[in-house]
Amino acid sequence: MSETSASDEILTTADGKPLKEALAKAQFFAKRRAFILVLPLLAFILLTFVMPIGQMLHRSVKNEGFTVHTDVTTGVRTPIMTELSIWFDQNPSGTVPDEAAYTALRNDIGALDELRSAGSAGTRINYLRAGSRSLFTKAARKWDKMEAPYQDAFYDLDDEWADATLWAAMRQASSSYTFDFYLAAMDYTRDGDGSVTKVNENRQVYIKLFVRTLFLSLLITFMTFILAYPIAHLLATLPLRHSNILMILVLLPFWTSLLVRTTSWMVLLQSQGVVNDAMVGVGILADESRLQMMYNQTGTVIAMTHILLPFMVLPLYSVMRPINPSYVRAARSLGATSWTAFRRIYFPQTVPGIGAGALLVFILAVGYYITPALVGGADGQLISNLIAFHMQKSLNWSLAAALASLLLGGILLLYWLYDRLVGIDNLKLG
Amino acid sequence: MTDLANDQSFVKFDRVQKSYDGEVLVVKDLNLSLPKGEFLTMLGPSGSGKTTCLMMLAGFETATHGEILLDGSPINNIPPHKRGIGMVFQNYALFPHMTVGENLSFPLEVRGMDKSVREEKIKRALDMVQMGDFINRRPAQLSGGQQQRIALSRALVFEPELVLMDEPLGALDKQLREQLQFEITRLAHDLGITTVYVTHDQTEALTMSDRVAVFEDGRIQQLAPPDKLYEEPENSFVAQFIGENNTLEGVVTAIKDNNLCEIKLDDGEIIDANAVNVSKVGERSRVSIRPERVEMNKDRLQPGAHTLKAEVMEFIYMGDMFRTRLRVAGKDDFVVKTRNAPDQQRLEPGTQIDIGWLPEDCRALDA
Ligand SMILES: Nc1ncnc2c1ncn2[C@@H]1O[C@H](COP(=O)(O)OP(=O)(O)O)[C@@H](O)[C@H]1O
Ligand SMILES: [Mg+2]
Numbered sequence: 001m002s003e004t005s006a007s008d009e010i011l012t013t014a015d016g017k018p019l020k021e022a023l024a025k026a027q028f029f030a031k032r033r034a035f036i037l038v039l040p041l042l043a044f045i046l047l048t049f050v051m052p053i054g055q056m057l058h059r060s061v062k063n064e065g066f067t068v069h070t071d072v073t074t075g076v077r078t079p080i081m082t083e084l085s086i087w088f089d090q091n092p093s094g095t096v097p098d099e100a101a102y103t104a105l106r107n108d109i110g111a112l113d114e115l116r117s118a119g120s121a122g123t124r125i126n127y128l129r130a131g132s133r134s135l136f137t138k139a140a141r142k143w144d145k146m147e148a149p150y151q152d153a154f155y156d157l158d159d160e161w162a163d164a165t166l167w168a169a170m171r172q173a174s175s176s177y178t179f180d181f182y183l184a185a186m187d188y189t190r191d192g193d194g195s196v197t198k199v200n201e202n203r204q205v206y207i208k209l210f211v212r213t214l215f216l217s218l219l220i221t222f223m224t225f226i227l228a229y230p231i232a233h234l235l236a237t238l239p240l241r242h243s244n245i246l247m248i249l250v251l252l253p254f255w256t257s258l259l260v261r262t263t264s265w266m267v268l269l270q271s272q273g274v275v276n277d278a279m280v281g282v283g284i285l286a287d288e289s290r291l292q293m294m295y296n297q298t299g300t301v302i303a304m305t306h307i308l309l310p311f312m313v314l315p316l317y318s319v320m321r322p323i324n325p326s327y328v329r330a331a332r333s334l335g336a337t338s339w340t341a342f343r344r345i346y347f348p349q350t351v352p353g354i355g356a357g358a359l360l361v362f363i364l365a366v367g368y369y370i371t372p373a374l375v376g377g378a379d380g381q382l383i384s385n386l387i388a389f390h391m392q393k394s395l396n397w398s399l400a401a402a403l404a405s406l407l408l409g410g411i412l413l414l415y416w417l418y419d420r421l422v423g424i425d426n427l428k429l430g
Numbered sequence: 431m432t433d434l435a436n437d438q439s440f441v442k443f444d445r446v447q448k449s450y451d452g453e454v455l456v457v458k459d460l461n462l463s464l465p466k467g468e469f470l471t472m473l474g475p476s477g478s479g480k481t482t483c484l485m486m487l488a489g490f491e492t493a494t495h496g497e498i499l500l501d502g503s504p505i506n507n508i509p510p511h512k513r514g515i516g517m518v519f520q521n522y523a524l525f526p527h528m529t530v531g532e533n534l535s536f537p538l539e540v541r542g543m544d545k546s547v548r549e550e551k552i553k554r555a556l557d558m559v560q561m562g563d564f565i566n567r568r569p570a571q572l573s574g575g576q577q578q579r580i581a582l583s584r585a586l587v588f589e590p591e592l593v594l595m596d597e598p599l600g601a602l603d604k605q606l607r608e609q610l611q612f613e614i615t616r617l618a619h620d621l622g623i624t625t626v627y628v629t630h631d632q633t634e635a636l637t638m639s640d641r642v643a644v645f646e647d648g649r650i651q652q653l654a655p656p657d658k659l660y661e662e663p664e665n666s667f668v669a670q671f672i673g674e675n676n677t678l679e680g681v682v683t684a685i686k687d688n689n690l691c692e693i694k695l696d697d698g699e700i701i702d703a704n705a706v707n708v709s710k711v712g713e714r715s716r717v718s719i720r721p722e723r724v725e726m727n728k729d730r731l732q733p734g735a736h737t738l739k740a741e742v743m744e745f746i747y748m749g750d751m752f753r754t755r756l757r758v759a760g761k762d763d764f765v766v767k768t769r770n771a772p773d774q775q776r777l778e779p780g781t782q783i784d785i786g787w788l789p790e791d792c793r794a795l796d797a
Pocket of ligand 1: 450474475481
């Protein structure tokens with residue numbers, strides 16, 4: 001390469017300007033116009049997609065419940081638990097709290113009471129140690145009647161004030177930034193001395209739910225693939241006049257409300273539902289052994305497979321439609337049985353559609369909320385239902401954000417794997 | 431037509447009919463028999479049922495009625511992959527996810543051949559079409575002509591005795607088409623393969639084939655070697671379809687000896703013609719004359735030959751040929767072709783001339 005001096009020379013236009021510069025100039029206006037055209041979408045995506053995700057990621061590592069009080073009406077921010085946080089800074093983790101610590105605690109709770117925010121600060125500790133909130137609200141009622149030594153005064157109030165895990169929780173919460181929500185989202189917690197351990201067996205929910213979500217999503221993806229492949233093939237090979245009708249049937253779910261579809265599955269599948277009634281009526285089933293197909297995993301899988309089916313059919317159809325029948329004919333004439341022709345000639349040409357459909361269905365399934373919420377019962381819930389629970393019921397937004405971030409990370413990881421194994425340019429959506 | 435009872439025939443369609451929808455017969459009573467090693471072309475306009483015939487032979491469609499015999503035995507119940515017929519398609523049908531080498535290897539692999547044998551055969555097949563250097567390319571990296579060469583060698587690599595080609599050159603430009611026409615015929619003859627070739631291009635059919643079957647509306651209109659087809663068309667469809675042709679219409683007024691007849695054209699003029707497809711006086715007939723058989727020089731005509739008055743409408747210089755369009759017997763699409771020779775005059779539009787021809791060159795066909 002080094003010898004080719006010609007390629008090192010800068011190409012110029014007729015009047016001696018460097019060619020690259022001239023080209024950039026000529027294209028400047030076209031590029032600017034293109035940019036202006038995409039600007040609205042760019043702004044929209046920034047506002048409604050990138051920023052919320054950034055917010056979510058931020059919220060998953062930040063919680064000011066025990067550090068700052070924000071007045072809802074005025075927006076004034078007041079630091080709280082200031083004295084205690086100084087004590088935490090001066091004493092290493094695991095130190096047994098002394099009188100100084102309890103004095104600081106008493107003063108800080110006094111400040112909380114004046115801000116009327118003892119409840120919210122207690123809630124923050126409650127995330128880390130169940131049953132802690134009431135300690136704070138009780139102490140906030142009694143603080144002005146306390147007399148030194150405060151350590152004994154707190155012990156009189158409630159024995160739990162001596163508990164090492166409570167102090168460990170307060171130490172953690174006294175800094176705004178923490179990865180503890182990620183620990184919690186993976187069923188880990190911190191001991192009294194600050195070391196990371198698994199939570200009690202009976203309180204391990206998240207990993208189990210992540211695994212279940214992964215498993216059910218894979219199962220649903222597989223089911224949609226098995227069901228969609230023949231349909232898509234039929235759609236792609238039937239004469240247009242017939243395939244249009246079939247296509248309408250496939251797309252019909254898109255045109256009916258998700259809620260209506262889900263409830264109609266409930267009508268069909270519940271134990272007093274149409275399917276069970278029919279089977280009992282015909283005599284296949286005894287009345288007392290009706291099948292439980294609703295309010296469990298079966299219900300979630302059936303309903304979600306149906307709902308997500310079009311997302312598999314359409315990409316498959318779009319790769320199958322342009323496959324000329326002469327490929328399979330050529331293979332057959334060359335001596336391949338119809339199975340070999342399918343396996344070695346037809347199927348490989350549909351792989352991009354399978355990849356696209358599977359990725360689409362899987363990602364949609366992993367984040368699905370409404371259907372499992374309605375038909376999933378107890379064991380058919382997915383991780384998104386738990387995220388919703390933490391956002392709406394327990395109001396632990398940081399934990400919800402941590403769970404959602406883990407989900408997002410998992411999907412990105414899968415996407416990366418897919419790109420490595422299949423290649424993202426092989427993806428064909430239509 | 432060849433004798434249908436001939437046991438020598440390698441491929442034989444015996445009264446084959448085909449309907450896709452139960453309402454229309456796409457192939458109507460097809461009888462065709464070809465001996466081993468023959469290059470037969472099915473020629474006909476689009477929709478005349480050529481592809482359908484080929485698909486029945488290959489096993490992708492079943493005949494509604496009748497029988498197809500391959501080497502003496504009926505093949506109706508043999509699945510396509512056991513027929514051992516090579517096929518070449520118009521769209522090449524090279525497997526896009528395989529390299530050229532893998533494409534050629536496919537028919538050998540499904541036959542369970544060893545790797546060394548396969549490599550040997552692939553190399554030979556690729557060299558046959560001068561594509562040996564392209565073994566590791568993907569079909570998408572090849573031009574149309576190269577792809578069709580590969581498709582051809584793939585159809586030949588497993589040494590089939592019968593090869594079917596459905597408009598294989600239809601998507602190529604003229605020059606490539608001519609080059610490949612030559613290569614295909616050479617290969618077919620060198621390897622002694624029986625070939626059924628489908629095209630709607632009559633030049634292709636005439637230059638490549640041993641025999642041509644002219645299809646129209648699901649029937650073979652004529653089955654003959656190219657020269658016979660051109661010079662002795664048996665009906666007006668074939669005359670019209672093959673080569674350029676002038677048609678005059680009239681009524682038969684007399685049947686003479688030597689297979690000749692006399693025809694009174696619609697404007698009253700009387701001409702002599704070869705009675706091919708007419709049998710009795712009073713029948714209407716279309717008379718066909720090839721443009722190069724029309725004589726504009728009176729001296730060259732036989733004594734006593736009928737002549738017709740004509741007016742020059744247009745003169746087109748085509749390099750090696752002159753093409754003169756005339757108004758004859760009330761029709762102004764009568765074309766005469768003459769060789770560009772020093773003594774050949776270039777006629778001005780509006781000139782009145784007399785034209786004539788030998789009665790043998792003028793064929794009275796069905797109306
Ligand atoms: N698969 C099919 N189903 C129904 N009709 C068909 C099918 N294939 C061909 N035809 C009809 O059969 C006729 C002959 O078609 P084809 O054999 O393809 O003619 P060609 O190859 O001479 O152009 C056409 O009218 C066409 O519309
Ligand atoms: Mg055709």
